[in-house]
Amino acid sequence: MKDVLGIINVTQENPNLQALGSHRCQASIPYAGRYRIIDFILSNMVQANIRNIAVFAPPNYRSLLDHLGSGKDWDLEYKQDGLFIFPQNALANNNQGDISILNQHLDYLEKSNQTYVLLSFGSLIMNIDFKGLIKHHIHSGSDITVLYKQKENDDLSLSNILLDDFQNISSFKASGSPHGSLDIFVLRKDLLIQLIKKHAHQSVNLLEILMESADKYSMNAFKFDGYVQKIDSVASYYQSNMQLLESCFLAHALFSPNEIYSKLKDEPPTKYGETSKVKNVIIANGCVIEGEVENSILFRGTRVEKGAVIKNSIVFPKSVIGEYAQLDGVIVDKELAILPFERLSGTMTSPKVVTKHKIIGREIG
Amino acid sequence: MKNKECVAMLLAGGQGTRLKSLTKTIAKPAVYYGGKYRIIDFPLSNCTNSGINTVGVLTQYEPLILNDYIGIGSAWDLDRQFGGVSVLPPYTQSEGGSWYSGTADAIYRNINFLDQYNPEHVLILSGDHIYKMDYGRMLEYHKSSEADCTISVIEVPWDEANRFGIMNTNELGEIIDFDEKPAFPMSNLASMGVYIFRYDVLKKYLIEDAKKHTSSHDFGKDIIPELLQDEKHLMSYKFEGYWKDVGTVESLWRANMDLLEGKTELDLNDYSWQIYSNNPNHTAQYVAPNAEVQGALIGEGCRIYGTINRSVLFYGVHMKKGSLIQESVIMPNVRIGKNVKIFRSIIEEGSVIEDNAVIGNPMPTSDITLFSNGEYQGYKICNYDEVGEIS
Numbered sequence: 185m186k187d188v189l190g191i192i193n194v195t196q197e198n199p200n201l202q203a204l205g206s207h208r209c210q211a212s213i214p215y216a217g218r219y220r221i222i223d224f225i226l227s228n229m230v231q232a233n234i235r236n237i238a239v240f241a242p243p244n245y246r247s248l249l250d251h252l253g254s255g256k257d258w259d260l261e262y263k264q265d266g267l268f269i270f271p272q273n274a275l276a277n278n279n280q281g282d283i284s285i286l287n288q289h290l291d292y293l294e295k296s297n298q299t300y301v302l303l304s305f306g307s308l309i310m311n312i313d314f315k316g317l318i319k320h321h322i323h324s325g326s327d328i329t330v331l332y333k334q335k336e337n338d339d340l341s342l343s344n345i346l347l348d349d350f351q352n353i354s355s356f357k358a359s360g361s362p363h364g365s366l367d368i369f370v371l372r373k374d375l376l377i378q379l380i381k382k383h384a385h386q387s388v389n390l391l392e393i394l395m396e397s398a399d400k401y402s403m404n405a406f407k408f409d410g411y412v413q414k415i416d417s418v419a420s421y422y423q424s425n426m427q428l429l430e431s432c433f434l435a436h437a438l439f440s441p442n443e444i445y446s447k448l449k450d451e452p453p454t455k456y457g458e459t460s461k462v463k464n465v466i467i468a469n470g471c472v473i474e475g476e477v478e479n480s481i482l483f484r485g486t487r488v489e490k491g492a493v494i495k496n497s498i499v500f501p502k503s504v505i506g507e508y509a510q511l512d513g514v515i516v517d518k519e520l521a522i523l524p525f526e527r528l529s530g531t532m533t534s535p536k537v538v539t540k541h542k543i544i545g546r547e548i549g
Numbered sequence: 550m551k552n553k554e555c556v557a558m559l560l561a562g563g564q565g566t567r568l569k570s571l572t573k574t575i576a577k578p579a580v581y582y583g584g585k586y587r588i589i590d591f592p593l594s595n596c597t598n599s600g601i602n603t604v605g606v607l608t609q610y611e612p613l614i615l616n617d618y619i620g621i622g623s624a625w626d627l628d629r630q631f632g633g634v635s636v637l638p639p640y641t642q643s644e645g646g647s648w649y650s651g652t653a654d655a656i657y658r659n660i661n662f663l664d665q666y667n668p669e670h671v672l673i674l675s676g677d678h679i680y681k682m683d684y685g686r687m688l689e690y691h692k693s694s695e696a697d698c699t700i701s702v703i704e705v706p707w708d709e710a711n712r713f714g715i716m717n718t719n720e721l722g723e724i725i726d727f728d729e730k731p732a733f734p735m736s737n738l739a740s741m742g743v744y745i746f747r748y749d750v751l752k753k754y755l756i757e758d759a760k761k762h763t764s765s766h767d768f769g770k771d772i773i774p775e776l777l778q779d780e781k782h783l784m785s786y787k788f789e790g791y792w793k794d795v796g797t798v799e800s801l802w803r804a805n806m807d808l809l810e811g812k813t814e815l816d817l818n819d820y821s822w823q824i825y826s827n828n829p830n831h832t833a834q835y836v837a838p839n840a841e842v843q844g845a846l847i848g849e850g851c852r853i854y855g856t857i858n859r860s861v862l863f864y865g866v867h868m869k870k871g872s873l874i875q876e877s878v879i880m881p882n883v884r885i886g887k888n889v890k891i892f893r894s895i896i897e898e899g900s901v902i903e904d905n906a907v908i909g910n911p912m913p914t915s916d917i918t919l920f921s922n923g924e925y926q927g928y929k930i931c932n933y934d935e936v937g938e939i940s
């Protein structure tokens with residue numbers, strides 16, 4: 185698959201996720217104890233032997249840049265090709281759409297020597313062998329191939345696509361359709377360049393343009409049967425993390441067939457004190473546990489002091505949960521201190537989010 | 550000509566026969582320690598944290614894993630434009646070649662390596678010890694006392710002093726005599742095997758020593774006594790803190806258990822002096838609803854369904870229901886079946902423990918059991934968790 189260029193377009197931020205990402209872009213929201221959301225699509229691309237990958241990032245790209253670095257931990261450090269990050273200008277008007285930034289970096293697309301482009305949008309958690317999708321595209325001879333899944337009843341997060349008997353897409357706005365687009369596309373690079381050039385001076389998003397192309401170009405659909413989660417609200421983020429704690433789910437759905445890479449860190453192994461009590465928990469390296477943790481996910485370098493009780497919660501990296509603090513149904517942002525004896529709680533449908541700009545008990549900044 | 554103030558030479562060729570099967574296919578510095586590390590991570594991390602970025606690693610015994618592990622040194626920030634890490638195995642020259650016959654011989658045969666950096670001082674290290682030490686401070690002490698050689702020493706209990714190389718010093722800290730494993734020690738200051746030499750002095754003595762057919766070409770036995778005889782200026786540098794020679798199965802086990810103490814002397818979570826290592830990519834660890842974990846150090850990618858008490862588990866260990874691990878060290882990627890009991894043992898990398906097995910002896914005075922039935926896997930080959938039902 186050296187003939188395929190990967191594009192991860194995460195410029196469009198979802199306002200529903202603001203609470204988790206006011207200071208980080210949504211692609212770099214922590215997930216499953218040691219990953220960031222982007223790791224899944226990025227690793228899937230790498231595992232499909234795609235070695236020229238561009239990430240189009242929103243204006244608050246710092247956390248993403250810090251996470252991805254040179255791309256070395258995803259094995260994307262090459263002399264030719266590799267990982268390219270194109271951040272959107274903070275001054276750009278967000279209503280302009282992302283076509284302008286794509287147009288700005290058209291030379292990158294033109295200079296790359298791949299024939300096809302695998303294009304992904306948004307915050308998908310999935311593990312897929314992209315080789316099948318790409319092969320299907322090449323053999324089908326259609327202009328554009330779209331990845332889709334059979335929708336579950338209440339799933340409103342995916343746009344409905346209308347399919348004929350030959351898997352051809354005629355519309356992206358078919359209400360009541362059982363098929364949902366995953367917004368992952370394969371097309372020829374020259375067609376993509378042509379589309380960008382054509383709309384270069386309009387305030388539109390590439391995703392909209394592609395969706396409206398169903399009547400102009402031949403569009404074929406390719407079905408994905410595996411687990412996929414579109415993170416589009418704090419509640420769906422929380423629930424999909426909690427789902428990881430169901431027995432063996434972690435290993436089965438999320439970590440096969442592909443190994444998922446993430447930024448590697450020199451954290452020591454996690455230390456459990458004599459007073460620790462841990463049940464049904466996903467824990468990353470570098471934590472020190474002296475208290476009680478149940479049905480929760482702890483990211484790297486978390487400290488749980490004596491007497492603290494954490495239930496049904498997610499704690500982002502390097503936070504400290506003070507002595508006898510009690511958390512239930514809470515998402516604690518990175519590098520926070522929860523003071524001793526603090527009590528916080530949320531519910532399954534409305535978890536309480538404690539963010540980075542506020543240290544519990546006293547306001548800062 | 551560019552030069553380096555101080556170049557480190559790390560002796561990593563030791564076999565460590567007292568570690569039994571642990572060193573059957575790997576050199577002692579590559580032995581696992583602390584749930585994630587290999588012994589050599591400690592001196593290499595100390596070098597990089599001390600600002601010494603040029604390190605020659607002298608290998609001889611079973612160098613494959615060590616070479617592979619060190620690579621170009623990026624794990625320790627030792628992939629530098631000028632300097633960095635170089636692995637130095639024995640080699641042949643036009644007049645023939647042979648193995649390194651002693652620690653001094655190993656350095657002597659790499660004088661050309663040292664010459665290319667033209668250092669003022671050479672730091673000699675051994676790859677056998679677990680400790681955190683700022684070599685930069687020792688170098689400052691060495692320079693300010695204008696010593697020809699400075700030897701790092703640590704106070705050991707008097708009743709154990711006969712197991713070490715003992716330095717007898719005067720009130721100024723100058724070394725006046727050296728006794729290798731004395732029956733009646735005059736001091737309890739043991740050499741840590743960490744030396745800083747002025748390079749011109751070291752080079753002269755190495756060249757002279759190489760000519761002597763009677764010499765065993767060893768720093769402790771030949772070079773240091775020769776310097777003392779010539780009344781060179783030898784200083785002792787007192788180190789305080791955690792320092793362990795993990796030369797035996799028992800001491801390796803004990804050094805691992807030391808990490809489980811509430812406030813340990815060797816703090817792996819101290820980010821101001823971090824120990825670096827190769828970081829294999831694993832998922833986060835999972836502790837199941839019926840598991841119990843108390844007093845433990847557990848690496849990434851572990852799946853824990855049983856009970857763990859005072860133990861160290863390396864990455865990728867899977868443990869099924871009903872099993873118990875007590876006061877043991879479980880090395881990477883071990884698979885533990887149902888209702889297994891493991892007491893006071895070291896289980897080697899990649900071992901597979903069948904259901905209902907009992908390994909080791911819970912009696913506090915019993916010997917440490919070393920168990921191995923796994924093929925050596927290498928950290929690159931089996932670094933990812935198996936996917937599947939394991940409960």
